Amino acid sequence: MNNCLFRRRVDDYLLDRMSADDKGRFEEHLFQCGRCFRDVSEHEAVLAAVRKHGGRIFAPDARTAPARRISRRGFPPAWAYAASAAAVLLAIWIGFHPGNRDGGGVPLTPPSSDAIRGGSMEGIAPAGVLPAAPSALEWKPAEEGLDYTVSLSGPGLAWSGRTAAGRIEIPPDIRAKLVPGIEYRWKVRAFAPQGGLAAVSRETVFRIAP
Amino acid sequence: MPLARPDIDLDQMAEEFRPKIGFKVRRQLGPSNPDWEDLVNEILAQAVDKIRSGEFRGDSAVGTFIYTITIRRIADYIRHKSRVLRHVPEPSTPADPAEDAEREQQLLRLADAVAALAPKYKAVLELYYFRELSREETARRLGISPAQVSERTHYAQRLLRRRLGGDFPFLVRPGD
Structure with a gap:
């Protein structure tokens, strides 16, 4: 310990x-x-x-895996049907009850892919090899009314900022630290007004040409 | 003339600090940087030289001494690299497919073990690691205290180590 x-x-x-x-x-x-x-x-x-x-x-079919194991052993007992029906009703209630849509219990809606957690969001610029240090980071917003936390990192650099728009200026002192030839990564997380994570973008990579 | 510290076993020191230096270098330069192993060897060699020459007098812990050498050498590397790259574009280095495949296998087995954890541990890992909610938000959603969030991640770790120890070299350390 x-x-x-x-x-x-x-x-x-x-x-x-x-x-x-x-x-x-x-x-x-x-x-x-x-x-x-x-x-x-x-x-x-x-x-x-x-x-x-x-x-x-964390996908829903992973959550219901034990039910599949029951059926593999042969004809399931009556209580298995009752439990399954109860689980379905519970899932429907959780899905439709307004109090459960944001922040109520463990979120049961899975992300759509391995790479993108929460909902999906795309970084637009900067990406790839750039002629000069970028002045801002820009992305395609997930939906209206969200707050975005943007993080930019690389060797010897870690910066993050918040905004409600789909774009954020990189402060001049951080911009000055971007070294040509070094790879930098940035990512955006979108938060609902109550603070719950709504969407996360893939990491976008850029490099300033030497 | 300063004397070398006779109480430091240099072989043992290298064995203990190589993974720690490697961790810091990879984290700082990125895991796919092809120079990381060379840099680790250079840092270790520099530390051994300084201890042999008596430059390390024991005013600080050996760990602090080696950490200082490590961050200075990483900073030098980044400075040098940026100078070189201003004049000569660096060709991209292809990743080692065998190493990538092995790492992917390890991650898959680890992911399967996480999937088999009890729901209360999985729920913490989903909210805290996967969705990257804060500790407080994770605690609020699960109806537990923030301290319990940390405890559950640590306990989940112990369970995974117990289940996968033999299959996961990076999960097993001397003295486990």
């Missing part, structure tokens, strides 16, 4: 929810604490698997 105080920050580190200073302190700690390093390595692997295959893992 790892009782180290840094242990509770493992996910904050991996999910980029730390200030640059805290991140530095945490990484320095990893060089001294084998248990926290092991935790980070393991959580990182699970995070990678969930990010890549979450669409399948």
Whole structure:
């Protein structure tokens, strides 16, 4: 059991929810604490698997897998039919009850693919190789009334900003840090007014020509 | 003339810090950067030289000393790379298909194990890792405390390690 105080920050580190200073302190700690390093390595692997295959893992047919196992053993008992009927009714109620559409319990609507979590959204620009440092990030908004959190990262650079529009200016000090030839990635997350995650874009990659 | 620290076993040090340096380098430069292994070797060699020459006097922990060397070397690499790339475009390096296939297999097996977890652990991983909700929002939706969100992710990790340990070298470390 790892009782180290840094242990509770493992996910904050991996999910980029730390200030640059805290991140530095945490990484320095990893060089001294084998248990926290092991935790980070393991959580990182699970995070990678969930990010890549979450669409399948958390899909509704994955949730009903035990029911398929019952039918493989032969004729299902009467209680299995009753349980299935109850599950269907519950699913219908969850789907149509207004209180469950946003923020009420575990969301049961699966994302449409492995790569895009939540709803889908597209990054428009910048992408690919650019002649100069971009001044803004632009995407196709998912729907009206959402707040967008945009994150831009690369070696030695991590920035995020919020907006209600489909475009955000890159601050001049961040723009100045973009180095030609280095790959940068950006991603947009859309949040509903109540704070629930509504859509996530794929990562868009760009590089400034040397 | 400073003396080398006799209490540091350099072989053991290299074994302990190689994965940590590799982790930091890959995270900083991106996992597909072809130079990462060379950079790790350079950092380790630099650390060993400094310890042998007595430059490391033990004023800080060995981990802090090696971490400092690591971040300085990464910064040098990025500076050098950006200077070089201004003049000569770098050809793109193809990924190693065997390594990619192995990694993909590992992720698939891990994903299957996650899918087989009890619903209460899966629900936390879905909201907190997959949908990337905050810890507080995840807790609110599941009717548990934020501390329990962390506890459940850690416990899910233990279950996965127990189930997959033998199949997942990157999940098993010495001393487990």
